[in-house]
Amino acid sequence: MTATKGLEGIVATTSSISSIIDGVLTYRGINIDDLAENATFEEVVYLLWYGKLPNRSELNQLIQDLSSSAAVPAEVLDGIKLFPKNVNTMAALRTAVSSLALYDAEANDMTPESNLRKAIKLQAQLPTIVAAFARIRQGQEPIAPKSGVSIAENFLYMLTGRNPEKIAIEALDKALVLHADHELNASTFAARVTVATLSDIYSGVTSAIGALKGPLHGGANEAVMAMLEEIGTASNVTAYINEKLANKEKIMGFGHRVYKNGDPRAKHLMKMSEELGKITNNMNWYDMSIQIEELVTGQKGLKPNVDFYSASVYTSLEIPRDLFTPIFAISRTSGWTAHILEQYENNRLIRPRAEYTGPSHQAFIPIEQR
């Protein structure tokens, strides 16, 4: 038995949800470029769950189902009010999502109909939790979700209490489309491993949030923004990046386990970053990002991943940095839940082996003699 570090190149399951073949990403066989340009997030959620794009009435029904499920149990909001105000936002989200299961009478019902209902509830309630936590930590009351509007619009509304501008809704919606699913990434794998024990869907999504939090995965978008803020201005980029590369430090938002010739989602976010920079009359974050890309790609051959330009996009939308990874989680809930439903449909316990590298033939030493 020989281990493959990080399971690189190991095919661990079959799936018909999303594919990465020759650097092309598809959801249910539809190219991400087509979806990014033409689909709304709710259309993508439907596509991931049901395997086909919705017609108008199916889409309207889903938007209605999502918005009518978006209110979070009062007990969960009360729990969030007890969290320390300065806690990590992904830790807060992980705890709040786990607590949703405590107030859902069908949390442990394993029928497919119940699991689909819970997928809808999770997809609807994550944005409410993130917006509520963001307000509660500032001493503000959470805002109840609106009925009949998209997740992007509802989230921005619940965060700020204002009706968001069309351009902001469209930009966030496109970012949600681009983050919705990504084959067997670490957090989706964590979700599948968890539910393959026949544990419940809330446990699966809670595991996934824990995995997404790390800076080698979803947490990278916040790390990118921290880097941009540390650099400050375009004239500091070259010295900063050269020093990091000389010290063999990682530049966040670059590189990918699967894509070696670039992440197909990054170009869409780069375009949005430029457009939003122009609209907000602040090109600083975009200009710095472009320079960083030139240096890192030029010197290391590493290309930006989905997390790199999303940082400047969210900042242009005036979203606080520590909500970037929770927004990734809001979007990826669609993919996680689609994978969980697929895992339940054709389940087998996921239990690989480890190559043992410890000592052998060790004698047991009684405690008095140690």
Ligand SMILES: CC(=O)SCCNC(=O)CCNC(=O)[C@H](O)C(C)(C)COP(=O)(O)OP(=O)(O)OC[C@H]1O[C@@H](n2cnc3c(N)ncnc32)[C@H](O)[C@@H]1OP(=O)(O)O
């Ligand atoms: C949504 C997402 O999860 S997308 C990924 C988000 N994560 C990041 O942006 C964090 C920065 N990137 C990375 O850490 C990596 O590129 C990963 C984790 C994404 C994938 O990496 P892996 O396939 O495991 O490659 P690994 O980390 O082993 O790197 C291979 C080599 O490239 C280098 N490298 C990889 N990424 C970077 C980077 N961002 N900056 C500098 N060097 C890098 C490594 O130092 C290593 O060099 P070495 O062989 O000289 O030691």
Ligand SMILES: O=C([O-])CC(=O)C(=O)O
């Ligand atoms: O697939 C991965 O390893 C990480 C990633 O890009 C994602 O989850 O979107």
